[in-house]
Amino acid sequence: MSIQSEAIGRRKSRVGRPAKAEAAAxxxxxxxxxxxxxxxxxxxxxxxGVTTREVARRAHVNTALIHYYFNTKQELFDAVFLRRAExxxxxxxxxxxxxxxxxxxxxxxxxAIEAFLHPVLHVLQTGGPHWRNYFAxxxxxxxxxxxxxxxxxxxxxxxxxRLIDLLQRAMPKATREDLYWSYNFLxxxxxxxxxxxGRIDRLSDGVCKSTDIPAFEPRMIAYAAAGFRRVCExxxxx
Amino acid sequence: MSIQSEAIGRRKSRVGRPAKAEAAAxxxxxxxxxxxxxxxxxxxxxxxGVTTREVARRAHVNTALIHYYFNTKQELFDAVFLRRAExxxxxxxxxxxxxxxxxxxxxxxxxAIEAFLHPVLHVLQTGGPHWRNYFAxxxxxxxxxxxxxxxxxxxxxxxxxRLIDLLQRAMPKATREDLYWSYNFLxxxxxxxxxxxGRIDRLSDGVCKSTDIPAFEPRMIAYAAAGFRRVCExxxxx
DNA sequence: AACAAAATTAATCAGCCGATGAATTAATTC
DNA sequence: GAATTAATTCATCGGCTGATTAATTTTGTT
Numbered sequence: 001m002s003i004q005s006e007a008i009g010r011r012k013s014r015v016g017r018p019a020k021a022e023a024a025a026x027x028x029x030x031x032x033x034x035x036x037x038x039x040x041x042x043x044x045x046x047x048x049g050v051t052t053r054e055v056a057r058r059a060h061v062n063t064a065l066i067h068y069y070f071n072t073k074q075e076l077f078d079a080v081f082l083r084r085a086e087x088x089x090x091x092x093x094x095x096x097x098x099x100x101x102x103x104x105x106x107x108x109x110x111x112a113i114e115a116f117l118h119p120v121l122h123v124l125q126t127g128g129p130h131w132r133n134y135f136a137x138x139x140x141x142x143x144x145x146x147x148x149x150x151x152x153x154x155x156x157x158x159x160x161x162r163l164i165d166l167l168q169r170a171m172p173k174a175t176r177e178d179l180y181w182s183y184n185f186l187x188x189x190x191x192x193x194x195x196x197x198g199r200i201d202r203l204s205d206g207v208c209k210s211t212d213i214p215a216f217e218p219r220m221i222a223y224a225a226a227g228f229r230r231v232c233e234x235x236x237x238x
Numbered sequence: 239m240s241i242q243s244e245a246i247g248r249r250k251s252r253v254g255r256p257a258k259a260e261a262a263a264x265x266x267x268x269x270x271x272x273x274x275x276x277x278x279x280x281x282x283x284x285x286x287g288v289t290t291r292e293v294a295r296r297a298h299v300n301t302a303l304i305h306y307y308f309n310t311k312q313e314l315f316d317a318v319f320l321r322r323a324e325x326x327x328x329x330x331x332x333x334x335x336x337x338x339x340x341x342x343x344x345x346x347x348x349x350a351i352e353a354f355l356h357p358v359l360h361v362l363q364t365g366g367p368h369w370r371n372y373f374a375x376x377x378x379x380x381x382x383x384x385x386x387x388x389x390x391x392x393x394x395x396x397x398x399x400r401l402i403d404l405l406q407r408a409m410p411k412a413t414r415e416d417l418y419w420s421y422n423f424l425x426x427x428x429x430x431x432x433x434x435x436g437r438i439d440r441l442s443d444g445v446c447k448s449t450d451i452p453a454f455e456p457r458m459i460a461y462a463a464a465g466f467r468r469v470c471e472x473x474x475x476x
Numbered sequence: 477a478a479c480a481a482a483a484t485t486a487a488t489c490a491g492c493c494g495a496t497g498a499a500t501t502a503a504t505t506c
Numbered sequence: 507g508a509a510t511t512a513a514t515t516c517a518t519c520g521g522c523t524g525a526t527t528a529a530t531t532t533t534g535t536t
Contacts, residue, residue: 027513044384048286052494062515067495136383143381143433145374146282153440160441180442181457185427187437192426195381199425202391203398204418218476219419219469226468227461234464238456265483290524300485305525 031069034059036130039080043137047077047147078151081141084134085155091119092159096166105169109225112166116159117190117220124194125213132196132211139195142187160187167228174232182231186224193220269307272297274368277318281375285315285385316389319379322372323393329357330397334404343407347463350404354397355428355458362432363451370434370449377433380425398425405466412470420469424462431458 037059041050052073056063070076092115099115100107123131141147164179171179193216200208208215231238275297279288290311294301308314330353337353338345361369379385402417409417431454438446446453469476 030513046284046286046382048284049384051492053492063494064496064516065514068513071495073494139381140383142437143377143430143435144284145378145433145435146287152437157441176442177445177453178457180438180446181453182461183441184430184438184446184448185458185461188428188430189423189426192381192422192429195383197381197383199380199390200418200422203395203421204414207415208418208422215415215419219416220423222468222472222476223420223423223465226464226472230460230464231457234460238460268483289522291522301524302486302526303484306483309525311524 030061030065034061034066034069034076035080035083036133038076039130039137040133042077042080043133043140046140046144047073052076080134080137081151082155084131085151088119088123089155089159091123092116093162095119096162100166100169107166107170109167109170109228110221112163112170113186113221113224113228115166116163117217120190120194121213121217135194136196139191139193142191143195167232171229171232178232182228185227189220189224268299268303272299272304272307272314273318273321274371276314277368277375278371280315280318281371281378284378284382285311290314318372318375319389320393322369323389326357326361327393327397329361330354331400333357334400338404338407345404345408347405347408347466348459350401350408351424351459351462351466353404354401355455358428358432359451359455373432374434377429377431380429381433405470409467409470416470420466423465427458427462 034055038050038055041054041058052066053063055076056066066073066076070079095115095118096112099111103111120135124135141152160183164183167179167183168174168176193210196210198210200210210216272293276288276293279292279296290304291301293314294304304311304314308317333353333356334350337349341349358373362373379390398421402414402421405417405421406412406414431448434448436448438448448454
C-alpha cells in the first residue's frame, strides 16, 4: 500500500530525466518497484500466469516501461530471480564456511543443516514480505519440471554442494548416493515450506502455521538430521 | 507415439455417431486421448502454460471437441486431476486399512509410512508414463499457492488424515503439532520426488536417478520414519 | 428409407497478449 | 539557450487465446 502510493506520487510529480544525483536512485526505485510487483505475482501464479500488463498496472507504471528496463518478459522473470539469489546464496556459503572454520573436524549433521537453513529462515522472519514472496517463487520454480534452468543451476548448485561436503565430513562413511538421496528429501521438505501453500494450516486445523518459523526451524533440523543419519550411517539395512 | 497414431487412424476412418455397442467406448476413447495429452503438458507447464489448441493439436482432435467434452479449460484441468485421484486414493486408504487390520496395536512408523507411500510408488513403477505424468502434475499443484483448491482438499485430505491417525497409534505420546509438522516434511520430500524435476540426477552427476523407485523407496521410508520419531518422540529437546 | 441423435469439423468472434516505435516531458551538458 | 540524453507515455501491431455457433458427417433407431 505505502509503496504503491509512493510510486503514484513520484510518478505524477516528476517525469523525465531526473537530477544527476538522483538519476541512479530514481532508476533503481522504478526498477525495484517493478521487480517487487513481478516477484509477488510470479510467486503466486507462475511465469505463464502473469502478464506484463498486470505487472505494469500494479506497479503504476506504463506497460512499455517494463520493456524499457527489461527487454522481455523472460528477462524480467530472470531479473526477479537473480536479484535476491546473489544475496542469500552468499550468506549461506558464508554461514557454512564459518561453521566449518569454527568446528573443524567436529562438524555435526545438525550443525551443517542449521548453517544451510538458517540464513534463509532468518531473512524469512525479519526481511519483510518481499523475501517471503521471493522464496515462495523459489519453491514454485524448484518443483517445476520445465523451469529452473540456468539461473537455478548457476546460483543454487554451489550452496548445495557445499552442504553435501559438510555432511560428508560429519559422516565420513556415508556414500554419495545416500547423501544425494537424503539431500533430495531435505530439499523437498524445505521447498514445500518455502512455497507456503498454507496447506498445513488447513490440514492441522490451525494447530500449525506455515509462517511460524520458530516452530518450523528446530523441527525441520531435527527431522532432517535424524533422516540423514538413518540413511547414511544407519546400522540396520534399509 | 502409438496412441497418437491410433488416434489419427481412428479419426480418419470414422467420424460421426458410433455403433451402439461402441458408443460409450468411442466417447471414452476420445475423451481419454484428450485427457492423456492434457495431463502430460499440464504437468510440464502448469495450467497457464498450456493452451486448449495445443491439447487439441497433440490429441489430433478439433479444438471445439475439447469444449464439447469439457466445457471449459478449467473443467478439463479438473477432469485430468480427478480421473486418477479417485483410483489411487482408494488404493492408499485400502493399504492403510489393511495394514492396521493386520498389525492392530503393533503398527510401526515405518509400516504406516510404507502403506501410505507404496501404492503410489507401485503404480509409478508399473503403471506406464501416464501415471508418471499425473504425479508430476500432483507435485506441481501441491507446491503452488494459488492452486490445489477443492479437488486437492476433497480427495487428498482423507488419505493424509488416515496416515496421521495411524502414526498417532504408532506413537501415542506424539502431539498433533509435531505430527503435522513432520507430515509436512514428508509431504515435501514426496512432492519433490513426484515432480521429477530431474534435479537430483544432475546434482549427483548421474549417481542417483529420480525415476529409480527401488533406490528411492527404502531410503524415503527410513529417512521419514527416523525424522518422525526424532520429532515426535525424541528424548532430547528440539 | 426416413428420421433422429451423436460426434466432429469449419469458421469465426471478441479480447488479451508481448512487443515496438514514435512522440513527449524534463533534466543535463555545453 | 540550444543540443543532448534519459525516463516515460501513447498508440498500435500482428498474433494467439478461450470460446461459440452453425454446418456436416456418421451412426443408430424405427
